[in-house]
Amino acid sequence: MPNNKIYLSNLDNEATESQLQVYFSKYGEIKNIHLPLDKKTKSPKGYAFITFVEEASVKGALAQNGQPFLEQILTVEIATEKRQQKQKL
Secondary structure, three states: OOOEEEEEEEOOOOOHHHHHHHHHHHHHOOOEEEEEEOOOOOOOOOOOEEEOOOOOOHHHHHHOOEEOOOOEEEEEEEEOHHHHHHHOO
């Protein structure tokens, strides 16, 4: 599995795909952003997946672990197969 996908958690409930695009695109070209929404409230669930075109982009993005984003402290990790499968359920 290529390591070009990151998992973000502890996201502010007001976070948007557009804000994530702006914030993380400085590390490389983004192929996809998946920001799951709560079915009832239609607000973000507090986590997201970002897939970069190049694996090298992940290194800079991982450096944002523990940094503030929209007044929340981000958790940034490499997405694992287990997390990706669980997210699809």
